[in-house]
Amino acid sequence: MTVKKAIRKNLFVIITLALSTGVLLYFLFTTDGIITLxxxxxxxxxxxxxxxxxSAVLCWGCEGYALNLLCSHxxxxxxxxxxFCVGMIGFLYSALTPxxxxxxxxxxxxxxxxxMDTGKAGSIIAVKTLTYQVIMVGYSLVLVAWKLHFFQTTVSNFSFVTIIGLISNSMFIFLVALFMISETTTDKLVNAVIQFLHRIKLCRHPAERYEKIHSQLEIFHDASKLMGNSTKLYIPVLAVTVIQITLNSLIPYFIYRSFNMNSAPITTMVAAQVFVAMVSAFVPLPGASGGAEGxxxxxFGMFFGPAILPAILLWRIITYYANILFGAVFAYIGKRYNVENAIPEQ
Known part of the structure; x- marks a missing residue:
């Protein structure tokens, strides 16, 4: 692939990343941010x-470990x-797509x-995604109840922002769970969506499209049954996911302490990061650009004060740009080693 074709193919991603970086650098250089930095x-x-x-590296490790528990099952x-390579590929493309x-x-x-069989792979990723979202929402609900008064009195529109985040994540959990549990309902939903797209001229051959998706769903649901209901399998996956979210939520606190600040309670900052992750999860731009920083x-503005912009810069480097850089590295390694040495179908 030529450089021009590569740029044309990834133009939206390049523009979004450039805007995200440009806006952050603009505020750093046009305010006291660069002086503070x-x-x-x-x-x-x-x-x-x-x-x-x-903590960021351990999050990568937890992602790989949770996936490995499901894959080796x-x-x-x-x-x-x-x-681990599959986990890093997920981080990479999640950072690059809306x-x-x-x-x-x-x-x-x-x-x-x-x-790996496509249906089994889809089932594993669905279980991993569902687990992460369930833990994230559960984590958020506990912290909302615990820190509700503090954030209501210090963050404007906190209730509105939190409710939107909880509803969005809950809807996502519902759809993934429905996709895994009810084959009939999922099939009807897919058919209804295809017919709707056909009526608005976005799907030319609805019958063919339905059959193709239906056959893939059958494979997926058969694979989902293979996962079973093993407590010994799911409890470790849940535990690792809790550790992963906690480690990710500690990153802003560690940055805060690296700035020689220590007055904010660690639990409050962990809660703030969980809310940030929940709210920015459905921003329709690669890496939630703009929404994450906002x-x-x-x-965190109340904790960092004048140092908030340098804090955002470091936080995004560690939790976003590093995912792109190292995700690309491990995507290449995965392609060069694991694909060339694919395991035989089992």
Whole structure:
């Protein structure tokens, strides 16, 4: 593929990333942000910043471990190396696509290239996605109840923003659960959507499209039954996911401490990050660009004060741009090693 074709193919992503980076750099250089950043760098406590970076890396490890638990349940010969690469591919494409929609399909595609059945791969990714969303919503509900008064009195429109985030995530959980549990209802829903798209001239051959999707759904539902209801399988996956979300939620606190600040309670900052993640999850731009920075500014501005823009910059480098860089590296490794050494169908 030529450079021109590559740029044309990824033009939307390139523009969005450029705008996201440009806006952040604009505010850094046109406000006191760059001056504050300079002052912070000279006094930065590297030990805390390293802890933020380690937390991000451990999040990657947890993602791979949770995936490996599910993959090895159906494929005993599956390795952690494969699961880790698949997890990083998910981070990469979630960062590069609107609504983070590209992560899961590319994970399924990669798993298929590594030798896994498409239906089984789809079932594993659906279970992993559902687990993450359920834990995230549960985490959010607990923290809303615990820190409700504080955020209501310090964050404008907190109730509205939180309700929107909870509803969006709950709807997503419902749809994924429906997709896994009820074959008949899912089939009817798919048929209704296809017929609607046909009526508005967005689907030319509804019958053919339905048959194609229907056959894939049959494979998926058969694979979902194979996952079973093993408590020994799902409890460790849930536990690892809780650890993963907690580690991710600690990153802003570690950045905060690296700035030589220590007055904010760790539990309050963890709650703020969970709300940021929940609210920005459905921003329709790659990596929730704009929405992530905006929600971080709203929830963490009270803690960082004048240092909020440098904090956003470091937070996005660690939790977003690093996912793109290292996700691309491991996507390449996964393609070069795991695809070329695909496991035989089991």
């Amino acid at each position: 300079g002052e912070i760098v000279t006094k930065l406590r590297l030990s805390w910043l390293i802890m933020a970076i380690v 159906l494929y005993p010969r599956w390795t952690y190396n494969r699961s 609504f983070s929609t590209g992560g899961q399909p590319m994970q399924i595609y990669s798993m298929r290239k590594m030798g 929600s971080f500014y709203i929830f």
